[in-house]
Amino acid sequence: MPEHVTPVPSPCVSLCKMNRDTGFCEGCLRTIEEIVAWGRADDDYKRAVWAQLRLREQTIDFD
Template sequence: MSDPTNLAVPGAAPELATPVPSPCVSLCKMDAERRYCMGCLRTIEEIVNWSKADDDYKRGVWAEIRRREPTVDFDDDFQQ
């Protein structure tokens, strides 16, 4: 039987994987109004803390990302 603490989770719910994957998509553009990256929807503080954080912290960040997602209209935000 496989170890349930080391399950890969499909892309629809990366926050459920162990270890929790980074939401970074290599599109780094900070939104001055909202104060988070338009690529991964994390704040500077969340980005800085990510590499040393435990999975509980990372899951909390993913929860914030999910909360932020409906507030972003990517078509409008990325027009030149």
């Protein structure tokens, strides 16, 4: 995601399944708190979530 895109796009990929072990959605890697907050969050918050998602992609394996 480009750093200064406005509005910040949602990371949702329509594969909504919360993993009990990790606490992350298996589709977008967000927590339930991040998912709930997204609609009302400002762009700075959303960019911070995107930064976390990049880190999670490198470290989380659902297999």
